[in-house]
Amino acid sequence: MSVLDDFIEGMPKVELHLHIEGSLEPRMMFDLAQRNAVALPYADVAGIETAFRRGARFENLQDFLDLYYAGMSVLWSEADFHALTLAYLERAAAQNVVHAEIFFDPQAHTDRGVPFETVIRGITRAQDEAEQRLGITSHLIMCFLRHLDEEAAFETLRQSLPYRDRILGVGLDSGEMGNPPAKFQQVFAEARKQGFRVAVAHAGEEGPPEYVHEALDLLQVDRIDHGNRALEDNALVDRLAESGMALTVCPLSNYKLCVVDDLKEHPLKIMLDRGLKATMNSDDPSYFDGYVNENYLAVTEALGLSREDIVTLARNGIEASFVPPERKAEMRRQLDDYLVAHAV
Numbered sequence: 001m002s003v004l005d006d007f008i009e010g011m012p013k014v015e016l017h018l019h020i021e022g023s024l025e026p027r028m029m030f031d032l033a034q035r036n037a038v039a040l041p042y043a044d045v046a047g048i049e050t051a052f053r054r055g056a057r058f059e060n061l062q063d064f065l066d067l068y069y070a071g072m073s074v075l076w077s078e079a080d081f082h083a084l085t086l087a088y089l090e091r092a093a094a095q096n097v098v099h100a101e102i103f104f105d106p107q108a109h110t111d112r113g114v115p116f117e118t119v120i121r122g123i124t125r126a127q128d129e130a131e132q133r134l135g136i137t138s139h140l141i142m143c144f145l146r147h148l149d150e151e152a153a154f155e156t157l158r159q160s161l162p163y164r165d166r167i168l169g170v171g172l173d174s175g176e177m178g179n180p181p182a183k184f185q186q187v188f189a190e191a192r193k194q195g196f197r198v199a200v201a202h203a204g205e206e207g208p209p210e211y212v213h214e215a216l217d218l219l220q221v222d223r224i225d226h227g228n229r230a231l232e233d234n235a236l237v238d239r240l241a242e243s244g245m246a247l248t249v250c251p252l253s254n255y256k257l258c259v260v261d262d263l264k265e266h267p268l269k270i271m272l273d274r275g276l277k278a279t280m281n282s283d284d285p286s287y288f289d290g291y292v293n294e295n296y297l298a299v300t301e302a303l304g305l306s307r308e309d310i311v312t313l314a315r316n317g318i319e320a321s322f323v324p325p326e327r328k329a330e331m332r333r334q335l336d337d338y339l340v341a342h343a344v
């Protein structure tokens with residue numbers, strides 16, 4: 001373990017791009033399948049692990065999504081969603097994550113017959129418990145599945161209204177190609193009208209720079225999730241840099257989904273050098289071999305990031321978070337105190 005590795009692990013961090021269903025570890029998936037009598041195409045925990053771990057890569061985003069939706073089909077009760085969320089928050093807190101902004105995919109559950117209320121109650125109970133016990137704060141962002149139509153997203157928006165006080169904003173995820181942000185322009189506008197304060201969208205993970213433009217212009221997003229392919233469009237890079245638009249970058253995800261061929265070719269350092277507000281995140285840590293620390297460690301080694309780069313990423317995460325000003329100031333102080341205590 002190098003000095004830089006220790007520095008990364010101990011550093012207070014935020015995580016802004018995390019799908020709670022993508023934190024479902026093989027052990028919990030297997031146990032919940034047994035408890036809920038869900039048939040999985042795996043004989044045991046090791047079978048699940050070999051399906052999506054141990055260095056194996058997916059061919060593309062859709063290849064992963066097929067396993068991801070099948071995996072989450074073991075989640076049925078409020079207790080299941082509570083256990084899933086608490087396990088993530090405990091793991092994140094153990095990695096010195098002080099704040100997390102968590103995505104969930106309500107349609108992936110309601111379409112199976114799980115009530116919206118079951119999902120949100122389980123998740124929020126774990127959020128409250130983790131905050132009290134571990135001090136980790138968190139927000140929830142509800143994602144619309146973009147492979148479904150806009151009317152389905154409207155229905156989900158309607159179902160979410162009783163829980164609006166527990167959901168900070170809306171996002172857009174699932175299969176990107178052929179499902180441009182434009183498809184969801186009306187429902188994002190309605191979400192704003194209904195009081196959802198922020199919007200984000202996955203854009204430029206597999207899709208072209210045009211999708212990033214659409215997310216900005218048509219959905220009026222406050223952050224771009226991934227954004228890798230924005231680098232193909234110089235005017236777009238300038239626009240993102242000048243407006244201070246944050247990108248929630250997920251290096252191990254990009255490697256596992258073949259968005260990059262090799263971690264050594266990951267554009268994170270280029271993003272920073274071009275003035276983009278890049279942040280470090282794990283996306284679906286159970287499927288992509290790593291939580292936020294493993295992302296920092298792997299990319300630091302692959303790209304030879306400096307301590308200064310690492311601190312910039314952590315600072316960008318704090319600045320790009322959607323917390324109230326007092327909490328933001330507190331997180332800045334925490335990071336500054338850490339830097340003073342670990343001055344070289």
Ligand code: HPA
Pocket residue numbers: 019022061068173174175202205253283284
């Ligand atoms: O990386 C992702 N991209 C799009 N949708 C997703 N849903 C979970 N993870 C992802």
Ligand SMILES: [Zn+2]
Pocket residue numbers: 017019173202225283
């Ligand atoms: Zn994602």
